[in-house]
Amino acid sequence: MNNPQLDKHGALQHLLSTEGLPVPILRDILDRTASFVNVAAGSEIKKVPLLHGKSVFNLFFESSTRTRTTFEIAAKRLSADVVNLNIGSSSTSKGETLLDTVDNLCAMHADMFVVRHSSSGAAHLIAQHVAPEVHVINAGDGRHAHPTQALLDMFTIRHYKKEFHNLRVAIVGDILHSRVARSQIHALTTLGVPEVRVIAPKTLLPSHVEKLGVQVYHDMLPGLRDVDVVMMLRLQNERMQGALLPSAQEYFKYYGLTQERLALAKEDAIVMHPGPMNRGVEIDSSVADGPHSVILPQVTFGIAVRMAVMSMLAGNT
Amino acid sequence: MNIQIKNGRLIDPRNKIDAQQDVFIAERRIAAIGKAPQGFVAEQVIDASGLIVMPGLMDVAARLREPGYEYKATLESEMTAAVAGGVTSLSCPPDTDPPLDEPGLVEMLKYRARSLNQARVFPLGALTYGLKGTELTEMIELTEAGCKAFSQADAPLTDTRVLLRAMQYAATFGYRVWLRPQDSFLAKNGVAHDGEVATRLGLPPIPVAAETIALATALQLARETGVKLHICRISSAAAVELIRSAKREGLAVTCDVSMNHVHLTEMDIGFFDANCHLVPPLRSLRDRDALRAGLKDGTIDAICSNHSPVDEDAKQLPFAEAEDGATGLELLLPLVLKWAGQERMPLLDALAQVTINPALLLGQKIGHLAIGAHADICVYDPNSVWKVEPAALRSQGKNTPFNGYEMQGRVRYTLLDGQIVFQQ
Numbered sequence: 001m002n003n004p005q006l007d008k009h010g011a012l013q014h015l016l017s018t019e020g021l022p023v024p025i026l027r028d029i030l031d032r033t034a035s036f037v038n039v040a041a042g043s044e045i046k047k048v049p050l051l052h053g054k055s056v057f058n059l060f061f062e063s064s065t066r067t068r069t070t071f072e073i074a075a076k077r078l079s080a081d082v083v084n085l086n087i088g089s090s091s092t093s094k095g096e097t098l099l100d101t102v103d104n105l106c107a108m109h110a111d112m113f114v115v116r117h118s119s120s121g122a123a124h125l126i127a128q129h130v131a132p133e134v135h136v137i138n139a140g141d142g143r144h145a146h147p148t149q150a151l152l153d154m155f156t157i158r159h160y161k162k163e164f165h166n167l168r169v170a171i172v173g174d175i176l177h178s179r180v181a182r183s184q185i186h187a188l189t190t191l192g193v194p195e196v197r198v199i200a201p202k203t204l205l206p207s208h209v210e211k212l213g214v215q216v217y218h219d220m221l222p223g224l225r226d227v228d229v230v231m232m233l234r235l236q237n238e239r240m241q242g243a244l245l246p247s248a249q250e251y252f253k254y255y256g257l258t259q260e261r262l263a264l265a266k267e268d269a270i271v272m273h274p275g276p277m278n279r280g281v282e283i284d285s286s287v288a289d290g291p292h293s294v295i296l297p298q299v300t301f302g303i304a305v306r307m308a309v310m311s312m313l314a315g316n317t
Numbered sequence: 318m319n320i321q322i323k324n325g326r327l328i329d330p331r332n333k334i335d336a337q338q339d340v341f342i343a344e345r346r347i348a349a350i351g352k353a354p355q356g357f358v359a360e361q362v363i364d365a366s367g368l369i370v371m372p373g374l375m376d377v378a379a380r381l382r383e384p385g386y387e388y389k390a391t392l393e394s395e396m397t398a399a400v401a402g403g404v405t406s407l408s409c410p411p412d413t414d415p416p417l418d419e420p421g422l423v424e425m426l427k428y429r430a431r432s433l434n435q436a437r438v439f440p441l442g443a444l445t446y447g448l449k450g451t452e453l454t455e456m457i458e459l460t461e462a463g464c465k466a467f468s469q470a471d472a473p474l475t476d477t478r479v480l481l482r483a484m485q486y487a488a489t490f491g492y493r494v495w496l497r498p499q500d501s502f503l504a505k506n507g508v509a510h511d512g513e514v515a516t517r518l519g520l521p522p523i524p525v526a527a528e529t530i531a532l533a534t535a536l537q538l539a540r541e542t543g544v545k546l547h548i549c550r551i552s553s554a555a556a557v558e559l560i561r562s563a564k565r566e567g568l569a570v571t572c573d574v575s576m577n578h579v580h581l582t583e584m585d586i587g588f589f590d591a592n593c594h595l596v597p598p599l600r601s602l603r604d605r606d607a608l609r610a611g612l613k614d615g616t617i618d619a620i621c622s623n624h625s626p627v628d629e630d631a632k633q634l635p636f637a638e639a640e641d642g643a644t645g646l647e648l649l650l651p652l653v654l655k656w657a658g659q660e661r662m663p664l665l666d667a668l669a670q671v672t673i674n675p676a677l678l679l680g681q682k683i684g685h686l687a688i689g690a691h692a693d694i695c696v697y698d699p700n701s702v703w704k705v706e707p708a709a710l711r712s713q714g715k716n717t718p719f720n721g722y723e724m725q726g727r728v729r730y731t732l733l734d735g736q737i738v739f740q741q
Binding site: 097121124145206209211212 | 511512513515516517518519520521522524588589630633634635636637638
């Protein structure tokens with residue numbers, strides 16, 4: 001089976017998932033990100049002309065503020081023309097199909113699509129459909145993948161920990177519904193992290209999750225012991241009651257990240273969260289705002305990583 | 318018209334014939350096998366040298382989409398596809414729009430099918446009104462109109478008391494109930510087998526327990542009521558085992574499997590191939606192997622195409638949103654041959670799965686070539702190799718997970734009631 005993300009020369013054509021990304025490409029993205037961190041921070045030059053004259057369409061079939069904004073900023077800092085489309089409130093509600101929408105935008109000479117959709121595989125479908133000079137970046141599809149989030153997480157880990165091969169990483173929370181978790185797991189295992197743990201009650205774990213190369217824990221105490229990195233996941237409001245979990249309170253009591261629990265991890269452990277956080281549900285405020293937290297730097301790096309991906313794709317035309 | 322099919326290798330599973338024998342047809346029926354009857358003058362001779370002559374195939378699950386879904390397929394298009402695939406008899410599930418829950422609808426379908434004069438159509442009646450799972454249909458009236466059994470198709474029947482009553486009522490009159498076992502709560506929103514692939518791709522899962530729980534319920538109620546139960550499209554190793562032990566116990570239960578599940582697994586979904594969005598979902602390799610073992614030891618009684626033509630637009634969507642189903646009538650024979658080849662199974666045994674076995678499930682005197690039987694015949698070239706190209710399929714449904722597959726075995730002639738209805 002061909003890797004749908006790579007062109008026939010093995011270069012990155014689309015960014016759809018961290019699964020199956022070759023290590024050199026992953027490392028290349030992280031290296032480029034480093035070079036954009038300063039541009040992104042706005043401390044030196046505000047803009048670079050790498051995407052000058054290119055049109056980037058943010059195609060969001062599912063609402064998002066943070067991800068869309070960071071993509072928009074990233075594209076603008078690369079001098080691209082950016083068009084934001086909240087499709088949820090326009091075409092598909094008029095009956096237009098996903099691919100018709102894409103065809104119409106291609107006719108407007110789109111060079112790049114940044115796609116978020118509630119169905120797993122939506123970005124793959126678009127990538128298969130568009131002309132070879134058009135690039136697709138998956139900004140989250142269903143429960144499947146959110147590769148730029150995982151890449152910014154990898155950059156954050158490398159920034160603080162330097163290497164991957166000596167780390168123990170725990171991912172905590174709703175793995176079942178999380179595209180972020182899946183993308184993190186693939187990126188971590190590809191980059192050579194020897195021990196990736198997932199910690200969650202059985203109702204929030206997909207079946208056969210161990211086949212993804214992780215160790216499964218249901219208890220925070222052994223799960224967090226001696227880890228270098230704690231990656232928290234957001235618990236969606238609609239999951240907090242009903243048949244998955246009895247209540248947010250009980251979840252926090254057993255799976256919330258508190259200072260006491262974090263003390264089980266290594267002394268220099270970092271705490272990450274893709275946002276937006278539910279304080280007092282999955283994470284205690286004292287941890288979120290505490291010395292181990294790298295949650296805000298993650299957001300800053302998020303812009304740089306998206307600049308890196310976009311410039312790389314544009315260079316592979 | 319008198320027809321002689323000469324020099325072919327005749328394979329008739331029911332009559333245990335696998336030999337070079339000529340077939341003589343007169344007055345729409347088999348007049349003789351081997352030697353011409355006295356005074357027989359052939360008006361047409363089909364030279365079947367190098368070809369295999371077998372009873373026309375019987376497919377127990379082919380959706381024709383009429384009435385109601387003519388944009389997906391029509392009786393004309395699908396009957397043409399059937400005979401091109403050597404299928405001369407088929408039964409269609411009642412999930413049309415409106416569902417086959419009234420005698421008038423069944424009569425209309427039978428009439429339309431008959432006037433096309435291609436394959437024989439044996440409709441399944443709806444077990445409950447509108448397939449809603451609450452009120453029983455008029456089974457006697459529907460039977461008189463031509464229904465051969467009663468089914469919920471893929472519609473849920475969650476109320477077990479209604480299911481019990483439906484089985485009791487059907488058992489009263491000796492009608493067979495066909496069920497595809499699936500617990501609708503466990504399968505809710507699911508689109509793929511609850512396994513490694515669904516986990517990796519983030520597709521909402523359908524656990525095996527959705528099948529086994531509904532199957533165990535159906536078997537238990539069959540025990541209580543004595544109804545003749547047919548289980549449709551089993552997909553898992555655990556379901557094969559439940560049916561195997563029910564048969565051993567002597568329960569009047571039969572079952573079928575779709576050709577898709579004989580060949581494919583969850584791995585074939587690859588990167589979200591919507592052609593593999595099927596109902597039931599493609600399961601693991603272990604499940605597929607168990608289905609094949611079930612076919613070998615007689616636990617499974619028939620292979621069907623589960624032909625479900627879908628219009629192109631409905632597949633051009635993300636996996637979970639794409640409509641389930643695949644075309645199949647034209648692929649049934651080559652896929653049965655492929656399976657037989659892979660399992661080194663004698664054709665006499667393999668072809669029983671698409672001829673006499675399904676005919677017995679419907680209680681029909683078809684699916685074989687004894688003297689006096691309807692001359693429903695398929696003549697195919699076992700050496701013809703071809704590639705599945707959607708545009709070349711006659712079915713209006715062009716979607717198939719076997720797109721691009723190489724097939725061996727191609728239908729040359731199809732005869733229905735002693736008349737050539739297809740040749741190439």
